[in-house]
Amino acid sequence: MSGLRARDIGHRVVVRHRIPGGLTDIIGVLASWDPQTLAVRHADGNVHEIAASDITAAKTIPEMPLRPVDVEQLFLTTALGRPAAETAYVGQWLLRASSGWTGRGNSLLPTGGPGMPVAEALKHAEAFYEERGLPPQALVRLGSPEADELRACGWVDARPEQSDVLVMHTTLDHVNAAPEYEVLIAERPGEAWYAAAFDGPVPGHAPTVLEGAPKAVFASIAVDGQTVAVGRGSMTGHWLAVDAIRVAASHRRRGLGTAVVQGLARWSGALGGRRTYLEVLEENTAALAxxxxxxxxxxxxxxxxTKR
Structure with a gap:
């Protein structure tokens, strides 16, 4: 097969093969491979299985350059990748509540229009959170008109002591190399996953939020029988969200976090994933690097x- 192997699963490939009457090329993501056959997922979602005996040439395609991202689209995509336990809308503004667990799960996402004056929409948001015993809070993209509008209505920084949160993106081709460790991908997290992801008891709504996306998986790496690194991946369209990356303190600086990201990327690539994003505090210099x-x-x- 001209060099293609299992390590190339998740990468874009071109495969020339025989069909009745001649030859044809198929370009897509390598979804599976074994010595007898391989499967390529085309951009239209169709999977083409090709027998090894029919292949005349096959190779990986060089990484795609990192194209500009549609920031407005990505802003909404991040909410779909990890939906809150409870949601409501004011126009197109998304209200989220999850009994206080995580800022993302308990904040207004002002995207699109609220369908009414901003000051009136914010009163609806304040009432929504007050009814649930939560402080009114909004996640705003810095430099956006919505951030300026909320500040003009008297909303102020809820976490002045904390650095900005960076939403970072890349193409899947950049991060789907073969991991140095065996990464287990599961549709549901077990006790070992949660034990590695949290110190102490698991917050009450954490399972609802983490397991609530329509297409999510949970990655883990075990060393000497102990789960020492975990992460979560979810698919929204062609976007892979990577979050909940955590490595045991005794096993850091060994590439385990990188391996978790790569394992999730390879899972996503076989399903048609093209791009990936994650979030990181600017002050978390090790993760950022x-x-x-x-x-x-x-x-x-x-x-x-938050409301002043």
Missing amino acids: TYTRLGYREAYRYRYL
Whole structure:
């Protein structure tokens, strides 16, 4: 098969093969491989299985350059990748509540129009959170008109002591190299996954939020029988969200976090994933350096605002 192997699963490939009456090429993502056959997922979603005996040439396609991202689209995509336990809308603005677990799961996402004056929409948001015993909070993209509008209505920085959150993106081709460790991908997280992901008891709504996306998986790496690194991946369209990356303190600086990202990327690539994003605090310099080395670049940054 001209060099293609299992390590190339998740990469874009071109395969020339025999068909009745001649030869044809298929371009797509290598979904599976064994010595007798391979499967290529085309951009239209169809999977083409090709027998090894029919292949005349096959190779990987060089990494795609990192194209500009549609920031507005990505801003909404991040909410779909990890939906809150409870949601409601004010026009197109998304209200999210998850009993206080995580800022993302308990904040207004002002995207699109609220269908009414901003000041009136914010009163609806305040009532929504007050009814649930939560502080009114909004996740705003820095530099956006919505951030300026909320500030003009008296909303202020909810976490002035914390750095900006960077939303970073790249193409899947940049991060789907073969991991140095065996990465287990599961549709549901087990006790070992949760034990590695949290110190102490698991927050009550964490399973609802983490397991609530329509297409999500949970990655883990075990060393000497102990789960020492975990992460979560979810698919929204062609976007792979990577989050909940955590490595045991005793096993850091060994490339385990990188391997988790790569394992999730290879899972996503076989399903038609093309791009990937993640979020990281700017002050988390170690994680930021790792993601930058992998090819992630800043798309935008956000902060949380609250009613003064």
